[in-house]
Amino acid sequence: MIPASWYLILSAVLFSLGVIGFLIKRSLITVFMSIELMLNAVNLSFVTFAHQWHSVKGQIFVFFVMMVAAAEAAVGLAIIIAIFRARATLNVDQVDLMKL
Amino acid sequence: MHLILFIIFAGFCLAGAINLLLQTHPINSALSLIVVMSSLAVLYLLLGAEFLAIAQIIVYAGAVMVLFTFVVMLLNVGEEEKTHGSKAAKIIGFPAIVAAFSVLTTVILAIQNKLGGVKLSDGVTPMTELSTVLFRDMLLPFELTSVLILVAILGAVALARKEGHR
Amino acid sequence: MSIWLFLLFSILKVAVVTAIFLGGVAYTVLLERKVVGRIQNRWGPSRVGPFGLWQPMVDGLKLFLKEDFIPAGVYRPLYLTAPLIALGCSLLSIAVVPFGSQDITVHGVKVFELADLNIGLLVLLGVTSMSIYGIALAGWSSNNKYSLLGSLRSSAQMISYELALGLSLVGVVLRTGSFSLADIVKAQSAHGALSWNILGGGQIIAFLIYITAAYAETNRAPFDLPEAETELVAGYHTEYSSMKFAMFFMAEYGNMITVSCVATLLFFGGWNSPFGHLFPEPQNIVIQALLALFWFIIKVFFFLFLYIWVRGTLPRFRYDQLMGFGWRYLLPIAMLNIVGTSLVLSALMANS
């Protein structure tokens, strides 16, 4: 038996790594991957909690998150393709026609 | 047994995630992410979520990430250029992440005893229970997903399609 | 039962199944060459051994001994991993396939199945979806435009047809109420061929969709665009030679066998005899097992033959036709099939 908190900490670590990836990665597509990593980390939390509460709801949530992630991926990649067509680059720092 | 499996696959997860950050070529990052996702699937199995484990493989590793690699290949995205990123993001971002992470970890460790443990013998969530909740209690979100996917398809077509021919 | 015994049996089973499976792959190749030869009014391989039976061995030896050439400019790590992924997935998927009745056990270990999962069908789908990577990465890492085009085509094609494939299985699952392959077979055992899913289960449309989609999934004719010689040299494995090429080759034929097995299990009653209980069941458990294996192999053989037959007779699709067919016809029909099946099932349930 291992404590459920290990799973949760793993999830937190993965989530943080995802956030770090979001900040340091310089290619739009890897930035997007970092977001997927974050979602996966959250899913792990959900499953752990579902296990802990003996409730199926957590698992159902994960299932829906997957669906949403799939939909998001379709749209996100479509946008990435569009931007590549318009700008011929995926570098975050070069996609800056509008400066903050 | 459980401990060994957990350590192995958690290790894979972490290694994959870190590798995702370190790799400069998108395709390598994508493959690292696939490793993370597949290892997560195993962890789900350990937690008794059999259906989710396989759904994770089918949906994430098998569909979403294929899409990613597909796009990387289609656009022939090269190595990431090492440009200086936004300084502000780093200066504010990293301490924030570290702080948030430590807070989360403290919280989790603080409630460790409440949470209990995970055993291999805990059993697997039966599919029937899963489907009861999914198709009865969660009927509305389930139906709603169809709208979501419809929107996504519409959008993907509208954005990715080259103009000039309808 | 001790865990060690379980491990021992499992390793044994894996070894046997892998050996048989690889042998099956080798002889499927021979079968194909022979049958296609006949279709094209020629002999096929006939020189090595009686009826050319040693031909696969010789082929294997040749591939093994050829120079393992790695072109310059390939992305090595992925170039090397890709064939492994392809073959690995192909071998993995056979693990959940039961070849015979579950009731036959030795020391509590089921003889005819490597892994008994109650979501076996989903695992199959999962492995299938992972197998795309082998091809996709192979094409991309080869740094060759034909390879890349082949692999792009292949990924797109596999994603597109995977949907129809998955949906075609839903009818069967609905009827059985389980994802376990063994359960699915059991549900078809009542009245012989009449209760098979393809007939009594009313899943003939699902079967047709399945078989079409499966051909596309395995990149076989008439959907073999990813490796269309006339357009793309050899598609994704243009740059591969020797054993690495052989791995792709083995993966493809391995997939064919798996697909045939699954078709047998899902639609043709698995190891059940088509005559049901017309004839009395033999009492001897060994004979029983062998009989089941016989029926199973016969059916799988039939599907392999069908594969080859189709390849020998049908022309190749054009790429847009391929995609159009998948999305515009196959997918909606598969959905209608699900709707129809569930309506009928609920009506039946309401009556009983």
Next chain:
Amino acid sequence: MDNIILSLILVTPLIGALLIALLPDRRTLSAGVALVFALLTFAFTLHLPAHFDNAKLGFQFVQDIPWIASPNIHYHVGVDGLSLWLIVLTGLLAPIGVLASWNTIKDRPKVFYSLFLVQQTAMLGVFVSLDLMLYYGFWELSLLPMAILIAMYGRTLSENGGPNASLRFFLYTFIPSAPLLVAILWLYAKTHSFDFVALQDAISNGTFPAGALLWASLAFLIAFAVKVPVLGLHGWLPDVFQEAPIAGAMVVAGKLGLYSLIRFHVGLFPQQAVKAAPWMIALGAIGVIYGALQALVQKDFWKLLAYGTISSLSFCTLGIYGATLSGLDGAVYQTLNEGIIGAALFVLLGVLYDRASTSQISQYGGFATRTPMLATIFVIASLAMIGLPMLNGFIGEFLVLSSTFTGTSQAWAITATVGVILSAAYMLTLVQRVFYGQQSNLAIAHAPRDLDLREKFILYPLVTLMLIMGVFPNLFLTGIESGLRQTSGGLAYRAVSLCARPGATCGVQATFPVRGGQQ
């Protein structure tokens, strides 16, 4: 009639504005419609003095309709002696403004006249509102049309003069109104009422903590002081005078702010007003001098007029915070004067500007020979501004100065009196340099016309009014005084201030009702 007359006054210009907006964009048409509606409004405002009962206590012509239940906002309007003449004045200035703009507004007259009429409604609304929210609404509403008018019809040729003046005007007034709103909301939070009378009650009953009340009163004070403008907060005025179209400029300063000071600062917060009074008196007295001195050195006559206005408005401040009844009377009277004289001077200078296309005083000279009528009226208006007896300016200034001298502070009164002398200096210098002396090149080159019919039509009534107000001040003062005594809290304020002074009797409170209210 009596109970809807105020609504009628408010709605008439608005209807006019709408009508103009719907009609085609033609100069005479728009201006004509605007004139008709302005005159109509003026006619309605005349109803008020005709039926106003000087003897009656409290607000008259009251209309009180619940508007929004929560927060508790009422459409509550009413008039007392304080606001009575201000309303009439506003009504009078509207047709004059329209006439004054008749020829000068050529581009998009539709926008101009509709905004002008909306502005008219807003100003009238400020004078009649008895619900603080309603009041605040009109107060803010009066800003935007004016700002837009200044931006659209900036008079100088400089590229961004109009827009800059407009922005400055708006921000100067708008930003202080933020604390004002907070103060109003704070009052509301405690009492659940925006009603002027109810709040006056609540404040005098000590519902509020004194410390916070001081801050609230300060918020009121600053918001109004900017609008007057009191010295130190006058930064927007010269620019606006220089840029605003004449019809706008003549109404922008003075009466709104001064009225609000009396009604809502002094009236609501008598005790706090007493605390502020020394400062305000000082500012007022110094303002008189400062404005006059500034006016003396201006080269541009719009700016001269601006500083002159600051100077004469400072009299009003002085009068209000001098805390004597006659001082308040004088302040209100001076406010009316300022409206009339300022309007007249604006029109006159506008005529000059129209003839010679420059506002540099040095360019003028010897205009009197060519434009005798213009010169005459200009001199009369200037004398009124200076405060010559028999003209209206005298009454106001005299009341303020005398009451300050006797009731408040002799030193400040003397300071202010110096300002009066200075005002004579700058006004007469202006007259001298523009109309007399050697004929300038300008006068020769442009051969300026004398006043035409339209201009006479504008100016004669104003001059007449200056004379009437100078000769028969009681015609107006009775009403004003009754208003101040009875309703606006002015007396409560005076009572407080008297009590605050050592050795004073506090008996006044017993003689008059300390605060007004609907009996």
Next chain:
Amino acid sequence: MNPQNMPDLIRILPEVVLTITGVLIMLFDAALPATNNRRSLGWLGAVGVTAALWSSLIQLNLPPGTAFYRTVQTDPFSVFFHVLICGIVLASILLSLDALPANQHHRGEYFALMVLGAVGMCLMTSAVELLVVFIALEISSISTYILAGFRKHTGTGPEAAIKYFLLGSFATGFLLYGVALTFGATGTTQINDIAAHIPAASSQLVLAAFALLMVGVLFKVSAAPFHVWTPDVYQGAPSPVVALMSTAPKAAAFALLIRLLYSSFPVLQPVWQPMLWIVAVLSMTVGNLAALRQKNVKRMLAYSSIAHAGYLLAAFAGLGINAIASASFYVAAYAAMNVGIFAVLSIAAGPDEKLSVIEDFRGFLFRAPLLGTLLIFFLASLIGIPFTAGFFGKFYSFATAIHGGAVWLGIIGLLNSGVAAAYYLGFAVKVAQPPAAGSAKLPAPELGVAVGLSLALATTATLVLGIAPTRFLSAAQSGATSFLPPVISDSVKPSTDVPDLSKVRWVR
């Protein structure tokens, strides 16, 4: 199925109508010949949205209650937001009918996305199950991501889309983590049930969950410090889309925020009230100061929308249901004027958005008197000039805050609106300034029927909300009463004291 014996479908009738409309649009889109200009689809969408609006009014006749196994709840609150969102979408569709460029690709998809996005937005306001909230949020977000990128031939269009998309998904990650922790702490994701379980839960976990949820939600409403996406997205997206996405998804997100705060985490009020205090002050200050420096009109309005989020959040410093009512009212007021101003901008700038900088609008009033007047009118409303929606919204919000004791918040807020007046008025003045002497005469923009309708809708709403807000106010207030205790929980009586939290008092 549910206690009132009401067919569950009626409870989601507007969403059903919207979905059907969206699907119909797509079907007709496929059926129409390629050369068709597809205006009919827009009209179809408009009719569908109107029907949805009407059908959500029908829900008022129902007793408040839940449906679909307690995943949606219709009450006056949800109806208020349904009507609001449908109104916004209606105006945006009408606007798009005339403002889309003639060569716009995928018109059918465009309208379908607007209508289907509305499904998500509407459902967000009535969902009481975090799962439904999540999916509805994704529907609304994804459709707006796509719409933001519709000018894909320009460089900025896809850039806006990708920035919106990445940052939006990033925020969704946080929101989801918050949901996960909430689930972990309480064992439920039913919004109304959470409150009852909080006392038994670990307070640290609840706090962490709440913080993460807030990050996600505040991101969606573009409150500082989670606002960085707003300017770029507004600038790059087509103006008609900005009209939609600056208002409708925000309205939905605010509805969600209100539900979370008052249904799920009322116990944490001592925590969230000061937190929102800070966020409100930060939002308005950052938004206004940044807006002052902008030259691009859409960027300026983007920053101003951040500031407006701040004004709105100020309402939460107020007490009880008044805070909800004033926040709801502010959302409506902001929606009315912002849709209006973007409607004017998109017509003024034309389909190619030629006029982008404030300087470009010089003399616009002289060029197009009606549009110019409307532009100034909406700007006046944004400033908060009385007798416009903006004034009353701001007034009500700050009145509530001050009533709740947050006098400083009121002062800061109103001073901020003074600062804001500077740039709004700067723009208005530019519009009113006579055109430069040598400037080329641009033709006056044309005003179509559809856009006229949309402008009329926005103008009327802005005026009515400013002059006769009583009806809307009482609607908002009756919506707010949905949060009175009996509805909050029907299973377990919520206890209101969490010992270690109630002591927390930061700023007041």
